[in-house]
Amino acid sequence: MKSRLFSISLVLMFLILISTVASAEKYTKIGNGSEPAIDDGKVAWTNNGVIHVYDLTTKKETTVNSSSASHPAISDNKLVWHDDSSEAPRLTVYDIKTGTRSHITKDVDNSSVPAIYGSRIVWSADSYIYVRDISTSTQTKIAAGNNPDIYANRVSYDSYSAEDTPQIYVYDINTKEAIDVSQYGDNMFSHIYRDKVIWSDFYTRLGNIRMYDITTGKQTEITSGDDKTGYDTGGPADISGNKVVYLKHNDLANMDLGDLYVYDIDTGESKQLTSGNTAQTPVIAGNVIVWSDSGSIYMLNY
Template sequence: MKRKLFSITLVLIFLILISTVASAEQFTKIGSGSEPAIDDGKVTWTNNGVIHVYDLTTKKETAVNSSAASHPAISGDKLVWHDESSEIPRLTVYDISTASKTYITQNVDKSSIPAIYGSRIVWSANSYVYMHDISTSTQTKIADGDNPDIYANMISYDSYSTEDTPQIYVYNITTKKAIDVSQYGDNMFSHAYGDKVIWSDFYNRLGNIRMYDITTGQQTEVTTGNDKTGYDTGGSTDTDGNKIVYLKHNNLANIDSGDLYIYEIDTGKSKQLTSGNTSQTPAISGNVMVWSDSGNIYMLK
């Protein structure tokens, strides 16, 4: 009987080891640094103020000539990042194919974090949202607000407007009209994709994630954490297609890191991908996710 139990135990240990190895093989370290962003088969991040680009097809990493760079964003072959190499805040726009740079200096401050889609870049400065169109070299003040994101013809952002707490608005570039999609709560850090917007509610949910479908007008509670199940950081989320990636933390003193989860919009179910409570800044494009952890950039595809 003891031999049988011993054999069963060995089998269980073997299966656990196989599972652990298989799980670990799914995660690929692609570089060192933080703040990864991904689009169209390319990953970018910053390491000690230098921008790096990794091509998923060729598996080649390239360091871009840069310094004092932070918060990179990517769309196609265009990069944009916050730049203080001149000791004056500005946004650097970089063309990967030509290695050429241009700069956005007007209405940029130390907290301006850019987002890009196609030829359009959005950011906020002094609580105003701005858009710069690379193709036409035109810059527009969109609205009072902060933390904008852009997808196609849609800009999402948070703004106090007439409320005591920030609400999430979606601005249509064509009609030049904005709608409040959150309606209640203390809402920040929106991300847009397709006809959906996600954000974090800090009013009484401490960062739980909510989603609004512009087509149907339906709002969904993506996460509903509490003291027992752990809170969701909200500030570190991203969405693409049918998926939302987010961090769930169990330490209110450190909400910038946590365990990585993926939420399937169609099924309404979440799955935990990492453990250790040390993952940061997840991003997603298609079926590929990237994030930083302890100074390294990881990928799951």
């Protein structure tokens, strides 16, 4: 009997060891810091005001000289971040290949968080949305609103409707027209990818995630929750391809922390990826998910 129990114990220890190794291989720490941003092939983040860039192909990390950088965004070989190193707030634009940089100072305030796609950068200042084409050095105020994101010629953002309720809008740079893609009110923190827009709905709960398909006009409730079943994202979420990553919170003590989930648009199912309620700011590009946790940057090939 003792021999049998000993054998069972060895098997259990072996399975636990395998599980631990598999978990270690599944999640990879790629650096220290916070506020990760991702584009195909590269991850950027900040650590004590310095920008770090990690190449997913070479697995090499480089730093970009900066002293007070926050909220980095990346597209191909272009980086942009909010810069507080001078007397006035500005956005710094950096070319990864050439090492050259330039600054955007017009219509930038302390809360301006940039997003970038190709040569276009979007941000908000004093509750207005701005678009700058860095290839032509042209800058345009497109709408009243906050928290913009950009994909191709479309910009998503939150703004107040004629009925004075916050809604999510999508502005077409080519047609110069905007459409309301949300409903209810208290909608914030939108992200856009191709013809899909996601945002956090604070109207019924703290951060229920909704998605709108611009092509079909269909709206989907990605997450659900209430005081009894648990809170949802509250803001940190991202979308790429047919996947949405988001945080689910266990309490209201810190709405920036949670467990990481991924939602499959095709199947309509969510899967939990982390536990411990310590993940922050998840981002996704293709099959690569990146997030911060307790001062570290982690990556998962999903």
